[in-house]
Amino acid sequence: MKIHSVFTIICMITLALNATVACAQISNDTMAVQQIIDSEVAAWNAKDAQAYGSHFAPQGTFTNVLGMFFIGREAFTQKHAGVFKSIFRGTRLTNSTVSMKFLDADVVIVETLTTLSGFSPDGPAPGTALDGSGHLHTRLLQVLKRHGKEWQIEAYHNVDVKTGIPVKEN
Numbered sequence: 001m002k003i004h005s006v007f008t009i010i011c012m013i014t015l016a017l018n019a020t021v022a023c024a025q026i027s028n029d030t031m032a033v034q035q036i037i038d039s040e041v042a043a044w045n046a047k048d049a050q051a052y053g054s055h056f057a058p059q060g061t062f063t064n065v066l067g068m069f070f071i072g073r074e075a076f077t078q079k080h081a082g083v084f085k086s087i088f089r090g091t092r093l094t095n096s097t098v099s100m101k102f103l104d105a106d107v108v109i110v111e112t113l114t115t116l117s118g119f120s121p122d123g124p125a126p127g128t129a130l131d132g133s134g135h136l137h138t139r140l141l142q143v144l145k146r147h148g149k150e151w152q153i154e155a156y157h158n159v160d161v162k163t164g165i166p167v168k169e170n
Contacts, residue, residue: 029146033100036055037097040052040093044091049081052077052080053076053077055144056076056077056152056153057154061154062076062157063157083125087119090119090120090123091119094114094117095112095115097110097112098111098112098113098139107144107145108144109143110142111139111140112139114138114140115137115167117134117136128160129160129163138158139158139159140156143155
């Protein structure tokens with residue numbers, strides 16, 4: 001066998017092994033990020049603001065469904081503690097991940113389509129509207145960054161889906 005052919009085979013094997021390792025890493029990261037998204041749902045439904053904010057970065061940014069802007073885990077947790085006791089107190093959250101895009105090995109953008117049900121007479125938030133079934137739909141865009149072995153939410157931007165806009169993904 002010629003040296004050139006052996007070198008080509010070695011290069012192909014090396015590329016295949018590197019691709020396998022990269023795919024396994026992305027798969028593990030995808031699962032870790034999805035676990036954070038799932039834990040948000042569980043924390044919301046338990047009305048546990050501390051758990052809901054547990055993956056929020058210390059200086060992360062937060063834009064709520066009304067367009068109000070806040071900085072930091074403490075503000076994020078406090079705002080959710082307040083709404084869990086008021087306009088969102090009886091609500092139940094479900095969501096589906098629409099998109100998960102890794103910008104590099106340590107940064108991912110996640111968009112979810114959320115549905116809130118079970119509003120009390122105090123809800124929903126002013127300026128938002130429920131659909132015919134009494135549900136509030138939002139699109140939540142989160143940017144997560146890996147810090148060491150931990151993923152943290154660096155940006156959280158929530159917007160309600162306006163009346164007449166379809167919420168089902170194609």
